[in-house]
Amino acid sequence: MLADLEELVLCESFSADHEAVTRSAAVVAAQGARLTGTAPEVLTVSGVPHLSWTFGTPRVLLVGHHDTVWPMGSLATHPWSVTDGIARGPGVFDMKAGLVQMFHALGSLPSPEGVRVLVTGDEEVGSTTSRALIEEAARGCAATFVLEASADGGALKTARKGTSWYEVEVLGKAAHAGLEPEKGVNAAVEAARQILAVDALAEVVNTSHGYDGSWRTTVTPTVLAAGSTGNTVPARATFQVDVRVPALAAQRQVDELLRALTARTPGASLRVRGGPNRPPLEREASAALFTLAQEAAARLGLPPLTAAAVGGASDGNFTAGAGCPTLDGLGAVGGGAHADDEHVVVDTMPVRAALLAELITAARG
Structure with missing residues (x-):
């Protein structure tokens, strides 16, 4: 997982640089194809590439993004590193570790049947070219899990303004x-x-x-x-x-x-x-899925999960607004999103991947 995370972080993907985002999309597509056994469909809208995997008839939608707020060249001042169990680098927490966890979760399942994955390239700038794709995908699913970074201490995000x-x-x-x-x-x-x-x-x-x-x-x-x-x-x-x-x-x-x-x-x-x-992601849209996540954590022998309501928005706002039950913050555990201290706690990555795999299994029936 660390090798995969390093690969994604070293491919800078500043939202405003469409060439960089296109290079990043190719790296993410290859990584996802290796771990799931299936190449994605590349959906390019106004020069921005988005990646979509569909396995059978989707019941569960997994949402993430591969663009970051970090300008090109940020690796020179914020290099990739892993020290004392902490991974650092531009976009490592928001949200490249979440993508790695998602692909490894899918790869651990006997089959990804019933899952759709949508990885967009413009979330950090408002999802202007991907919003319609996100809402369309959500309307056909019974649950959406968003691989954005967790709140403090690994809390899941059950409400967003x-x-x-x-x-x-x-x-x-x-x-x-x-x-x-x-x-x-x-x-x-x-x-x-x-x-x-x-x-x-x-x-x-x-x-x-x-x-x-x-x-x-x-x-x-x-x-x-x-x-x-x-x-x-x-x-x-x-x-x-x-x-x-x-x-x-x-x-x-x-x-x-x-x-x-x-x-x-x-x-x-x-x-x-x-x-x-x-639109807001209101608590009612996530309540049943949070209960499902608590049950999944208990089966895995994990400590009880915590929930948080946050002011920042994500593409989970769109899926909830489209009427699909949505649970957010299932990605990396760490902190410092968009800041000099951006980091991921490495030993939580396989735990979160296992939790996601258990949740997918429970939600798709």
């Missing part, structure tokens, strides 16, 4: 800031007013739905830009908004509230672009 992204554009009117500022309409000032209004939306939604604690809606203004020169009243300003929601009702309410924004500065106008990207 849904995500939305917006850009609010403010249009004003330029004027000389020293000679006649009164003739302008200051888009930066209007943007400031709108940012305060947007910042207050989360409290409105959380109050109306009774959300509290960490499992609540967040509406966060992020990137802000305004103006053209230091002596000109800004004629245009933009700011982006990151939205995370625990339930579909909250996602819809935030969307309605953002689209209802109105300008507060006379002469200014607003345009709101964007919308929901991933």
Whole structure:
């Protein structure tokens, strides 16, 4: 398993570099073919390669991705290494170890009959070319297991917040800031007013739905830009908004509230672009499968599994949104996703592969 993991990590696969992702897809395809005995179908959409294996009539869908957030050349600063039982390297935790575990789990079964595997190449940038493939595959299955990395301590991810992204554009009117500022309409000032209004939306939604604690809606203004020169009243300003929601009702309410924004500065106008990207993976979608996983762990003599609800999204959001029961976080145990400390605890890899194999057997009937 370590040799296979090294092979995947050494083939860098930055999402924005389609040539690199294509090379990575070839390596993943060869590894999967060796361990399952079957070559995948390569589905290339807008230059991004995705890999699909189908064994008989699928009942269980396994989902993962082979692209990473690490720019090309990251191996020079974050080299592959295994020291004191810890594997490191770009993408090792998110989520190349999960792919290795998945292929070894499939290879350990007497037959992969009833399983479909989908490994995508653009998850880290929103799954824009793979979303339709994921949703179509999920609709035909009774269960989806997502090989994304686990939460802290190996916890399975039984809920994920849904995500939305917006850009609010403010249009004003330029004027000389020293000679006649009164003739302008200051888009930066209007943007400031709108940012305060947007910042207050989360409290409105959380109050109306009774959300509290960490499992609540967040509406966060992020990137802000305004103006053209230091002596000109800004004629245009933009700011982006990151939205995370625990339930579909909250996602819809935030969307309605953002689209209802109105300008507060006379002469200014607003345009709101964007919308929901991933629906939430709600606890109800994973509850039965988590129980199944607990039973599988007990049969293997493993300690009781733990569950976690997380703010980050994955392709499991899409499978749950398509109506397929979904259990996430079945991949690597470790930490540091997207960060300098990205790592995997090596001796957990065969254990997680065994757990997945037992789960597949139980779920496909």
